[in-house]
Amino acid sequence: MKKENSVTLKARERPGRLTRARAAAALRTSGQQNQNQLSRVNSKTTVSDTSCLQRKKRAVLQEVTNVYCENAYKGCFNSTKIQAKKRKLAKAGQISVSKVSPSVSVEPLQFEVDSKAKETALQSQDTVCSINLENNQLLPLAAIDCCKDFRLPESQISGISAHPLMSQNKDKKDNLSKLLTALKDPGITNIDDYLEDSQSCSLYAADIYDNLRVAELARRPYPNFMEMVQRDITESMRGILVDWLVEVSEEYTLFTDTLYLTVYLIDCFLSKNYIERQRLQLLGITCMLIASKYEEINAPRIEDFCFITDNTYTKAEVLKMESQVLKSSEYQLFAPTIQTFLRRFLRAAQASDKDPSLELEHLANYLAELTLMDYGFLNFLPSIIAASAVFLARWTLDQSNHPWNPTLQHYACYKASDLKTTVLALQDLQLNTEGCRLTSVRTKYRQDKFKCVAALSSPKLLETLF
CATH class of the missing domain: 1.10.472.10 (Cyclin-like)
Structure with a gap:
């Protein structure tokens, strides 16, 4: 234990590193000389640690927006000065750093740039912003434009307004004028x-x-799916199913919109898929289950729909039919x-x-x-x-x-x-x-x-x- 707690520096330790063992050994020794030695060790440690932190510093982030601008900040900033300036401003309460990357419309932080760097940024024409346009082309922009509020040229604008609030107010005025004109x-x-x-x-x-x-x-849905798609069910069978679903909706006190959406989903599925008469009732309760999930606040459970069919169909069969109905409608329920x-x-x-x-x-x-x-x-x-x-x-x-x-x-x-x-x-x-x-x-x-x-x-x- 004494050997392990020795003050002698090992090969793995950095010069001037203060450990608990060394501090304990220094305290056990008597005299002011050891205390002075300890202070010198502390000062060396501070210097070495500072140099270590200096080496661990990373360069400042050059671009954190959603638009990639190549060479936009090239040769414009000194990372050490910017970090020091941001620390001073943060202490003074003049700046707040967001953890979320700002969007294109948000202006980035303004830094002091010398005139030569500005001229270099303006003259760089190889800067490219990856904006997805309708023709899937890349729009060349000046570097300084990528950092400021983004504006597409008039030739590239297709129904998109540069001022959303102004366009909304204009639409409101247009709708109001049309309404008043029609009501004359x-x-x-x-x-x-x-x-x-x-x-x-x-x-x-x-x-x-x-x-x-x-x-x-x-x-x-197709109005003639009984003649074109279905061969095992008839119009009367469909009517009996809907008539029974009206009773089910009353039993579970469902909204009228749920009933209408249920019938719509049934007709859409029958328009595209052949079904046997033994599975027609299964289709009915499955469509009502989907419509209930879409319209109701508290939708009935799958077990409720199985119970109301006297357990003719199992929960697994309902889930399988639900998947088929959703795929057939391409998940567009409204x-x-x-x-x-x-x-x-x-x-x-x-x-x-x-x-x-x-x-x-x-x-x-x-x-x-x-x-x-x-x-x-x-x-x-x-x-x-x-x-x-x-x-x-x-x-x-x-x-x-x-x-x-x-x-x-x-x-x-x-x-x-x-x-x-x-x-x-x-x-x-x-x-x-x-x-x-x-x-x-x-x-x-x-x-x-x-x-x-x-x-x-x-x-x-x-x-x-x-």
Whole structure:
């Protein structure tokens, strides 16, 4: 132990290194000479450690933005001076260093650069910034431009504004001017007048529904998949499945949007994939499971859907079918349904009313849900079915006024003549002229909470209405 604690320096130790053993040995010795020797050792240690830290210093980061600029800072900075300056400023509280790399739009820290370095940076034309353009080319820029606020030339700008806030304000003004121009007609009531309510999206509602009208064309299922794709199931089997799913949605108190999305996913899968009748119910509960995950706050579990089929299908079979449905839809679950347009059209229908009519809303929802079980209504777009449901509901409740006013025509973008075929087919469902035995929707809307609208019947439609 004494040999190990010897003060003699070993070959591995640096000269002047102070260890615990050496300090203990120095304290045990008496006299001021040993204390002076210890102080000299400490001073040597400080110098050597400082030199060691000097050797461990790394060069300052030259570029930490998301844009790579070659030679942008070449020969412009002295790393030692910059580090010292940053330490002084940090102590004074004048600078804050971020741990996250700034984006292109954030200006980097400004350093003092001599005039010669600035001239060198401006004259370097070989600097390249790797910005992905539409033509996948690299845009040559000056080094000083890469470090400042980035601006594309006018020829390279394709619908991208250099000032996002200014462009947003301009879009708001344009939308507002278009809205006010369209509403100059005194017969049209503005249903998007909640300009101060940001949740209503008043300035963007028209654009949103314009995009939904395009999406319903692109995302609709094939209306003739029973004849072209399916060979083992029929239209009546599909109707029985949807009728049963209405009961399931009532059992688990699911949203109406969940039911519509479920039927949409079923039709989309049947449009692209052949299925046997033994697996049709499995497809139904799987699509409702997916729709519940998308729409519901507390979605039912897989075991719940297996239980409601009397455990005909296992959890593993449901998970396997879920994977097939998601792959078939390419994981694009959203699509505008009848319910999506029905909300806006009902609002337009009651724009001039002082108090909203719950009976009108329930009746329109009832008529719209009747179409889910009828395979023939796949030939109509969801928006035109929603408009026809509002048309027939207004006619059922009030025959003294025309069911289609200028406000509805403006927001639905359909004339009364465009709705004639759909309204007539919808009235046949309402009056049950073909003796349909699927009664889940009718039973649902005979309840008092829905104002018993299923018991109402509409009078004969006049030709003058169209």
